Amino acid sequence: MRTLIKNARVIDPASGHDAPGDLWLEDGKVLEITPAGARAAQKNDAVIDAAGAVVAPGLVDLHVHLREPGEEYKETIASGTRAAAAGGVTSVACMPNTHPPIDNLATVEMVLSKAKQQGVVNVYPIACITKGRKGEELAEMGELQAAGVKAVSDDGEPVASPMLMRSALQYAGMLDLLVINHAEEKSLTGNGVAHAGFMAAKLGLSGVPRSGLEIMIARDLLLAEETGCRLHIPHVSTAGAVRMIREAKARGVKVTAETAPHYLALTDECLATYDTNVRVNPPVPEASDQAALIAGLQDGTLDAIATDHAPHSRREKEMEFALAAPGISGLETSLSLVLTTLVATGKMSLLEALRRMTANPAAILKIPKGTLAPGADADVVIFNPEAERVIQAKEFVSQSNNTPFDQWQVKGRVLATLVAGQVVFFDPAFEGKIRKV
């Protein structure tokens, strides 16, 4: 079966392609990109008219919480992957802070099997670095890797012991598993709930000093440099972290890093109303940090943009600020926030912004995704980058709608999302554009 997506602006960051044209898919794979109208659709070809829209590889989000198993009242593999599809995301790496944690073969297989049966996008479970995320003993990484795991992380729990972290880098490195360490020195971050700046001080909120995050990043960079092993730093939020990663990369340290859309869109001024939807860990930074994050994305210090999609129910958010659960449901707003904060402002080209949401995260995870190269899996997003829309949290596909961006006017609307050539999401207004000839 063949599908033609026609009249689009086809962008494939992996090859640097950005031109008007048609994208052909066949049997779940990319066939080729042709100039617009170069070839007519045949009988039985499905045709999607993407006039005025961008066609790009489906987004790859390497930091997502699907909450299953254990917290299915917040999100499930079924609901989380549908939220991903609605956001144009076709591959997610899901974090192991589940109950039980993903530190054993049975749980990995359960997630993979549920994803296959009930999910609509590709799911790559991230397993734990240590058994039970306790930071005491390494998880059985060899077996986990054989089951399909690409990366390990004790998400939310830093590997506190430098010895164990060094060992984890070496052991995971031997297996070519990516190590993602939640960078936080808990004796400094303590019970902090907001960036330790003027706003937190004024509001009487316990502060997280930048050093509480950066000390751990500095340590991990030293260990990655010494061992020569790959390290990925999640949710970078401070200027100092960007500077250290930049310097480490210049020395040849095998480090990659991500930041999240909310750090590009919010500063700590938004704390003023104590809206628990802005409570997120690490906390939203100051404007000077935000500028450094953007510079880091521009010069490639920060490789990827990942949501840290962290759905929480109202029960966890209709709370005192300090007691509310940290996290933002981000899958359905990430593309729009990137388009609004980076592309529409001229800080990054659309192609470069998309590179940080497709080819780069795929390369970090070493998965064959994020490209429209012939033969690649036909995972595609079709979106209108100029469309203005107002974010409606209550209409989220995700089971949770904890977002600080409700009612924000943003750019960008996902029209359709395809996984392996199958339409897994479409905007109702776009339905008429999808048809068989």
Next chain:
Amino acid sequence: MGLQRKDLLSLEELSAEEILLILDTALSFKEVVQRPIKKVPALRGKTVVNLFFENSTRTRTSFELAAKRLSADVVNFTASASSLAKGETLLDTVRNIEAMNVHTIIMRHSCSGSVRLVAESIKASVVNAGDGTHEHPTQGLLDMFTIRECKGSLAGLTVTLVGDITHSRVARSNIHGLVKLGAKVRIVGPATLVPRSFTRLGVEVHTNLEEAIQDADVINILRIQLERQDGKYFPSSREYANLYGVNARRLKLAKPDVLIMHPGPMNRGIEISPRVADGPHSVILNQVTNGVAVRMALLYLLSGGGNGDENIN
């Protein structure tokens, strides 16, 4: 005009005019509480709930007396004993209380911003009686009332706040209120407990007590919390007393008619020497007396008083 707002959450949100309205109204109530019969009918038929999620004796009693002297019905609700233990959320608790048709909720809670969360979620009037380390606006108001009573005006006075500013809701309310009324505010304490960024609130930040109380008109001494005396913020209460204790010798650096204030309860011998606490400059008990009048004024204004020509007598 009365106070055109449903709640009192902070002094940051009040204008100088609103603060002066409350302080002026409190003058009339101070006269009321000095009468043999200290009761007016302003809040007759209204229900005030003291909703305290944190222990308090003096603030709760002060609010209770204020409400009773306005003829309101007062219910004291100590939350820790009831709802929280059963897994109910804060909003569950307050919605249940509101469903009993109360007019005003006076709330104290250990989390900053929690009183605002409640105020935004219910129709009843909400008064912040201290939220975490954020604000304690009625303490700020009664401190300003007391200074004004002694000095006539706040404009141009130098007021020094001494102690753990970082964790003090009293300090934040004092800073916002005093700066709005034209006082010069200095804050002083160990560097570990004084946010330097507060210069952005228009105050001077000090770590040397002698410098900070030089020529001060008012010294407001904050209580050092015993739970912070674990050697992490400062070495010991003995060293704290050495560096930051306000004693008679240091008092000579201030203006001769300096006022000594303390929101209580005092640690005599730590942040304040007994001689200073009980000496001629101390207006600490006046603060307590004035607290009732200020809270009466506030409850009266929030319930719509002051809008017409009604007479509090």
